[in-house]
Amino acid sequence: xxxVRILNLDIDNLxxxxxxxxxxxxxxxxxxxxxxxKLQSDSEFLQAYNTCDYKLCxxxxxxxxxxxxxxxxxxxxxxxxxxPAFYQYHQKNHDIRIFLLGAAQGIALTAQNKINQxxxxxxxxxxxxxxxxxxxxxxxxxxxxxxxxxxxxxVLVIGVGxxxxxxxxxxxxxLLPGIKIFMALGATIDFEAGNIQRAPKxxxxxxxxxxxxxxxxxxxxxxxxLVEDTAFFSLILKQKIKNYMRxxxxxxxxxxxLFQKMWx
Numbered sequence: 190x191x192x193v194r195i196l197n198l199d200i201d202n203l204x205x206x207x208x209x210x211x212x213x214x215x216x217x218x219x220x221x222x223x224x225x226x227k228l229q230s231d232s233e234f235l236q237a238y239n240t241c242d243y244k245l246c247x248x249x250x251x252x253x254x255x256x257x258x259x260x261x262x263x264x265x266x267x268x269x270x271x272x273p274a275f276y277q278y279h280q281k282n283h284d285i286r287i288f289l290l291g292a293a294q295g296i297a298l299t300a301q302n303k304i305n306q307x308x309x310x311x312x313x314x315x316x317x318x319x320x321x322x323x324x325x326x327x328x329x330x331x332x333x334x335x336x337x338x339x340x341x342x343x344v345l346v347i348g349v350g351x352x353x354x355x356x357x358x359x360x361x362x363x364l365l366p367g368i369k370i371f372m373a374l375g376a377t378i379d380f381e382a383g384n385i386q387r388a389p390k391x392x393x394x395x396x397x398x399x400x401x402x403x404x405x406x407x408x409x410x411x412x413x414x415l416v417e418d419t420a421f422f423s424l425i426l427k428q429k430i431k432n433y434m435r436x437x438x439x440x441x442x443x444x445x446x447l448f449q450k451m452w453x
Contacts, residue, residue, distance in 0.1 A: 193260045195251060196225050196424055196433060197235070200244045204263045205271065208243070209278045215242030216358060216371040219268040222250050222399075222421045223413055224351055229424070234352040237359035241371075245271065249396035254425045268374035269387060272346065275372075280308050288337050288368075289316035291348030292378040300382035315340035319349065324357050334364050344370045348378040 191202040198220060218224075218241045228235050238244065245266040246252055252265050279285035289297045297316035305311050317336055323329040337345060345368045347354045354373040362371055379385040387393075388401035403414050427433040 193255050200246050202262050205266050214369045217243040218373050219245045219247035221248040222418050226418050237355040240359045269377045269380050272377045286314045286342045287344040288340050288342035289346050292318050294318045296382045296384050297378055300378050314342050346372045348374050
């Protein structure tokens with residue numbers, strides 16, 4: 190399995206077909222541009238990434254960056270494409286039993302019902318939408334762990350946003366002995382429930398999915414896409430000319446934090 194180095198992360202160079210054929214155990218993260226920017230300054234997030242088994246290119250912009258660097262990917266594998274392909278691939282495999290963790294109250298249950306109807310069996314065995322701030326509540330985390338273990342699920346799909354979902358998995362995965370496959374898939378549960386609309390396919394294919402999401406949620410996402418993530422392009426250029434060093438980005442991170450304080 191080949192890897193492509195993008196900034197401080199080695200991303201697996203796999204096709205979706207290859208991944209589905211070989212995936213029996215392991216933890217999957219799906220890095221996008223926002224992840225890569227956060228990974229420049231968040232050491233806990235980077236440590237969580239270092240514990241996962243599969244890192245998949247979840248961004249057309251990263252795909253373009255890899256080609257620019259001379260190390261192209263076979264294809265983009267976004268979490269929202271991987272998950273439906275995964276449950277359809279295992280439609281008749283009764284060893285695959287999935288627990289959905291994430292989204293707002295009731296959304297995970299809606300996704301569970303819709304997926305089971307599509308697959309024709311209860312491949313999603315249980316679901317739970319945790320309250321805001323659950324990751325800082327030990328009792329709530331213990332409750333979630335008990336729910337997952339009681340469900341007899343063999344696959345856990347968590348979608349509570351990055352870096353929260355990746356850090357939670359890195360911290361608690363060893364307390365979930367029945368889970369063979371862990372997937373941190375962001376808004377995928379919302380997509381499956383129909384709670385959030387996915388970008389048109391053409392926008393995703395040309396690297397404009399970020400613009401679609403920005404237009405849908407401008408108040409929440411404008412800083413991420415229009416300020417924070419723009420540093421990605423200069424960092425890729427530095428990597429191209431062999432001048433990328435992770436520590437150099439800390440200045441821009443500190444500058445952004447100062448900007449936030451001034452803005453607020």
